[in-house]
Amino acid sequence: MTTATAEPAAAAPLLDLQALVVSVRRRRRVWGTLALLGLLIGVAVAVALPPPPTAVTKVLVAHQDDQPNDPGTLIRTDVALLHTTRIADAALESLGSSESAEDFMEDYEGAGLTNNLLEIKATGATGAEAVTRAEAVAEAFVADHVRRIKQAAAADASTLLAQRDRMQEELDQVNEAIGDGPPEGSPEESANLESLFARRAELSSRISEFSQRAAEARVGTPRLVAGTQIVDAPHTVKHSLPVAAATDGGIGLVLGLVLGLVVAAVASVVGDRPVLRRDIARHLGASVTAELSRSALRPGPWRRRRARAARARVASSLARTARGAAEPLALLELGCAREAGVLALGLARTLAEDEPVVVVDALPRHGLTGRRPKPGDPEVVGVERAASLPAGRRRIGVASVAPGAAWSDLADLAGRAVLVVRAGHGTTAWLHTVARQLADRRVEVTGVVLVDPDPQDRTDGTLWDGPFPGQRVRDEGRPARQDRGSAPHPVQAAGDGPRRTQRLPMWAARVPDSDQEGR
Incomplete structure (x- = not known):
């Protein structure tokens, strides 16, 4: 008796990148x-x-605190100041417009090209209006920048002069305390007089320093004012x-x-639809024995000969499977009813060379019974006429295992089946359902024909149907465990060959031994 050994399923990765790449490529x-x-x-x-008509201008901005290693903080400050209501109101006043400053600020923008170069873009209804707006904004910014420079210089100068005046008053008090000259007196008075002279010298030096700093503050302002100017006249931007x-x-x-x-x-x-041949074979518990590409099913004018050769190879492979046993063979499609019908007719033509063949059509859609027969096509009958067929004719069934299929008719159609599955059509859960339903109805799956596989799929779709080498060594000299009173598992390999152990599908590997024996 053949014993089905359930191998422990390997832990599946959380995310199979190879399958993900193939699935994304198939969804091109x-x-x-x-x-x-x-x-x-x-x-x-x-x-x-x-885009609306746009004008651009460039302004050279001189800063009082310019540094060679400035990261652009000062020019970013100028860009932020450009979008203020004060500059917008000044520009609108020069334009003589009654538009609000908030709306006007949406029509222009600034960007710092370098630490000292500011670019201003303005839009308008026409090119001339855009140029006028850009010029008004630039002039308003330059005037505001110059005013701020002068105000800062005046504030610095007034602060220095105020410090100078305060020290001048203190110097006057020291001069008054010294008087006309050094009086003759005690040593203490002489020491006090010396300290007053020292204080007077210090105050005079500091007064001179503050006067010089105030003059320098005023002298630097004209250079900054002259350095802030419009260096590129406003002009429209060409639009291509x-x-x-x-x-x-x-x-x-x-x-x-x-x-x-x-x-x-x-x-x-989210869809969880296997596309690799190794995954489809693992979930169905059957090896991929043949493949049929999309070009072989729907060839172009220049690929018809190659497509016919591919279909002939698949038909020959299925014919060898059908001749291996006397019982009927069924092609069960999942997502490719039309392709399964074509394969069934091709298989029937190949077998008809040796013996009479009839095709039993159980497809819910794209059936073969309603098609116009061609010369050399085998006889096609429906399921209702299958029981009245002569016993000496080989039957080739074709049916569907897609959602909504009639599972009760599969066992009567044939005891062996080849699954014709379109890659990426069925979900993992439905592939498990198909394998379980066929096993429950004692339908042996002899192989899988993969339709429309990925051209770059290099995975192995063949299930190794023997025990592991380590298990073989351990089991030498011991008879295999036989289930008492139980029939062979429906997914085991049947035929006239030697008895062997076949790998179970993933859903069966998780079923306890007691459950399998009960089945």
Whole structure:
């Protein structure tokens, strides 16, 4: 008796990057469509919403505290001061406009190009209006900056002069205390007189210093005032529609592509639809014995010969499987009913060379019974006529295991089945459901034909159906455990070959031994 050994399922990674990359690549229609949509939206925005006429001017700003290693703090302060109601009101006053300062500030902006160069951009209804606005804002900023420089210099000078006047008063008091000359007196009076002379000398020196600093404060102001000026006259900015369309289209393309990749990645993780052959084989508990690409099913004019050769190879492989036993074989589709019908007809044509064949059609949609037969096609009947067929004719069934399928008819259709599965169509839970339902109905799965696989999938879809080497060494000399009174598990390999142990699908590996024996 054959014993099915449930191997412990390996811990699945939290996120399979290879499967995620393949799933995202298979959803290229999603992110490709979003990228194209972003490109079209960007171009449409550039064409339908052109920027308003814009004028630009540059102002050289001289600062009193300029330093060679200044990180740009002073020019950023000037940019912030540019967007104040005081400068906006001054510009509006020079323009003679009654517009509010808050609304006017939205029509111009400033940016620091260097530590001392400020760029001002202004928009308007026309190019001339934009130039006038930019000039008014620049002149208002220069006037405000010059006024602040003069006010700062005047404040510094007045503070220094006030200090000088205070010390001058103290000097006058010291001179009054000294009098006309050094009087003759006691030694204590002589020492006091010497200290007054020293104080007078100190006060005179400090008064001279404050006078010099006040003069320097006034002398530096004209240099700063002359250094703050408009160095680039206001002029309109030329607008190129092709450049704007290319720029906006490129930005929209990148944003749409990023959004599409994110959507595809999230949909792949949430959808949990296996696309790699190793995952599909593991979840179904059967090896991938053949593959059929999309180009082989729907070839172009230049690939028809190659497509026919690919379909012929798959039909030959299925024919060898069908000839391995006398019982009927069924093709059960999941997500590819039309492709399963094509494979069933191809298999029937191949087998018809040796013996009479009839195709039993149980597909809910895209059935074969309603199609127009071609020369050389086998006979196609419905499920209701399958029971009345002669016993000497080989039957090839084709049915569906998609959601909503009639599971009760599968056991009557055939005892062996080949699953025709489209990669990325069924969820993990549904693949487990298919494997469990077929096992419950004693339908042996002899292999999986993978339709539309990923061209860059290099994973192995073959399940190793023997015990591990270590387990084989440990089990030598001991008879295999036999289940008393139980039939072989439905997912075991059947046929005339030697008895063997086949790996169970993932859902069966988690079923306790008592549960399996009870089944």
